[in-house]
Amino acid sequence: MEKYLTTLNSEDLPKYIQISKHIKRLIDTNIIEDGEKLPSIRKLSKFLQVNNDTIINVYNRLEAEGYAVQRIGSGTYAKKREYTKSFKKDYSDIFKKLTLEELKGYIDFTGENACSDFFPLDSFKAVLNEVLDRDGAEALANQEALGYYGLRTSINKYFWNNEIDLENILIVSGAQQGIDIISKSLVNVNDNVIIEKPTYSGALSVFKGRRANIFEVPLEEDGINLDVFKEILKKNKIKIFYLMSYFQNPTGFSYSLEKKKEILELALEYDFYIIEDDYLSELIYDSNIKYESFKSLDINDRVIYIKSFSKIFLPGIRIGYLVSPEKFKDIIQNAKVDTDISTSSLMQRALQLYIEKGFWKSHINNLNIIYKEKYVFMKEKLQEILGDLIRFKTPGGGLNFYIKLSENVKIDSITLFYKCRDKKLLLTPAFMFFKHYKDGDSYFRLGFSKVSNADIIAGLIIIKEIIKSE
Numbered sequence: 001m002e003k004y005l006t007t008l009n010s011e012d013l014p015k016y017i018q019i020s021k022h023i024k025r026l027i028d029t030n031i032i033e034d035g036e037k038l039p040s041i042r043k044l045s046k047f048l049q050v051n052n053d054t055i056i057n058v059y060n061r062l063e064a065e066g067y068a069v070q071r072i073g074s075g076t077y078a079k080k081r082e083y084t085k086s087f088k089k090d091y092s093d094i095f096k097k098l099t100l101e102e103l104k105g106y107i108d109f110t111g112e113n114a115c116s117d118f119f120p121l122d123s124f125k126a127v128l129n130e131v132l133d134r135d136g137a138e139a140l141a142n143q144e145a146l147g148y149y150g151l152r153t154s155i156n157k158y159f160w161n162n163e164i165d166l167e168n169i170l171i172v173s174g175a176q177q178g179i180d181i182i183s184k185s186l187v188n189v190n191d192n193v194i195i196e197k198p199t200y201s202g203a204l205s206v207f208k209g210r211r212a213n214i215f216e217v218p219l220e221e222d223g224i225n226l227d228v229f230k231e232i233l234k235k236n237k238i239k240i241f242y243l244m245s246y247f248q249n250p251t252g253f254s255y256s257l258e259k260k261k262e263i264l265e266l267a268l269e270y271d272f273y274i275i276e277d278d279y280l281s282e283l284i285y286d287s288n289i290k291y292e293s294f295k296s297l298d299i300n301d302r303v304i305y306i307k308s309f310s311k312i313f314l315p316g317i318r319i320g321y322l323v324s325p326e327k328f329k330d331i332i333q334n335a336k337v338d339t340d341i342s343t344s345s346l347m348q349r350a351l352q353l354y355i356e357k358g359f360w361k362s363h364i365n366n367l368n369i370i371y372k373e374k375y376v377f378m379k380e381k382l383q384e385i386l387g388d389l390i391r392f393k394t395p396g397g398g399l400n401f402y403i404k405l406s407e408n409v410k411i412d413s414i415t416l417f418y419k420c421r422d423k424k425l426l427l428t429p430a431f432m433f434f435k436h437y438k439d440g441d442s443y444f445r446l447g448f449s450k451v452s453n454a455d456i457i458a459g460l461i462i463i464k465e466i467i468k469s470e
Contacts, residue, residue: 015050016057021470023058024067025410027078028441034080038068087414087429094426107425107459111450112249112399113311114367123359124350131349139346145337147171147321148348154355155321159307168329170336173318173343175277175308176202179242182275182304183210185328185335187240194232194241196224198433198440200249200277203242216435219248221393222256223263230266238272245294246281250433250445251402252395260294267302273325274303279398282312282364285372286396301325304332309351312367317347371399371449378448378456385460389467399449402430405442411470413444419466425459 026032045055062068152169172178187210197216217224246254276294295305308320324332391404413429431440
């Protein structure tokens with residue numbers, strides 16, 4: 001280990017902090033392996049020409065921060081930090097324990113939804129009142145297992161040109177419930193499932209919960225790597241492929257038409273089904289991106305389509321829908337009934353009227369204007385403020401940027417999260433989007449939906465200062 005400690009930072013910090021920071025980098029980058037014995041106090045102090053107390057402080061600090069274990073009579077051993085449980089708890093605690101008022105004191109880059117400030121409250125309130133006046137107490141009753149007939153009819157009319165069998169449209173309480181219901185219906189223990197790498201953490205948790213065998217396929221800018229995908233298909237009997245067709249979470253990538261068509265052909269050839277999570281496809285800012293879902297191209301009934309209204313409308317209104325292949329219609333619908341019988345009747349009726357009156361289309365058009373401006377601003381400031389400290393691809397739509405820390409940057413995304421949190425800034429490290437968490441060390445996601453332009457600038461400056469301080 002000593003050869004890697006020949007050059008220490010010249011920053012104005014106590015020697016023991018400089019040494020401990022350097023050893024942490026060596027552990028994080030696997031130059032010092034997990035469980036490797038560190039030099040004795042006397043040996044390291046002699047090599048670095050510092051006194052024994054300095055190295056004692058170094059090892060005590062490493063142990064306190066979870067980077068080392070000291071064993072009496074044996075020595076000190078490196079410990080690769082285990083982030084999975086502790087980080088997930090820390091991350092979720094932010095949103096569980098902080099009040100909305102307290103969260104306002106943070107610069108919050110974790111947003112995945114449209115900001116509630118842009119919610120059309122007046123028009124939605126008018127629609128709610130009209131539904132209650134029209135339907136009375138019936139609006140509050142949960143009556144239809146597939147979902148409110150009027151809403152399913154409007155979805156078919158305005159989003160699918162009446163090309164879908166109404167019996168195949170099922171109203172659900174958001175995309176997460178849709179994924180869960182499909183998995184309960186179709187995925188059994190040791191079934192083989194393919195996911196994108198990285199992927200939406202909620203879907204990953206569902207498939208892990210079903211104890212499926214999970215295969216990851218790396219994402220490219222226009223969709224998954226088809227060479228890797230085909231190799232997996234040749235060697236394994238795949239049941240389900242879960243994907244996000246537009247502005248994938250977390251990468252922001254969208255599938256090209258060519259890859260969509262080839263994947264659909266492979267689904268028929270290798271007899272697997274596709275779960276298409278249509279995420280934020282309403283927010284397209286780049287005119288070169290055309291909307292054409294897998295489901296709309298699906299002539300062999302191989303796609304299970306999921307759409308959430310919560311992401312683009314309001315998270316508190318938990319409504320979405322799925323379109324199932326004829327083969328799985330009954331089993332998926334039965335799983336929905338077993339889960340919660342029916343989604344809120346009042347909200348379904350209100351959303352139906354909202355769509356029917358043209359308010360939905362107007363709302364989406366307004367969001368596109370607002371968020372395209374913010375998207376352009378965020379892109380420019382990322383380049384201007386963080387510059388060569390990061391790498392990123394422009395998604396052309398959606399509400400997030402997926403950031404890779406440059407190779408010369410020493411900090412990892414988890415450490416960056418904690419240091420940002422200490423400065424009242426929240427971001428999302430990417431490790432939760434990978435089956436193997438270490439794959440996300442260099443990536444993080446920044447959402448711009450809930451931050452002002454001023455906070456975007458202030459937040460990126462904080463991130464820059466933290467990265468440069470390491």
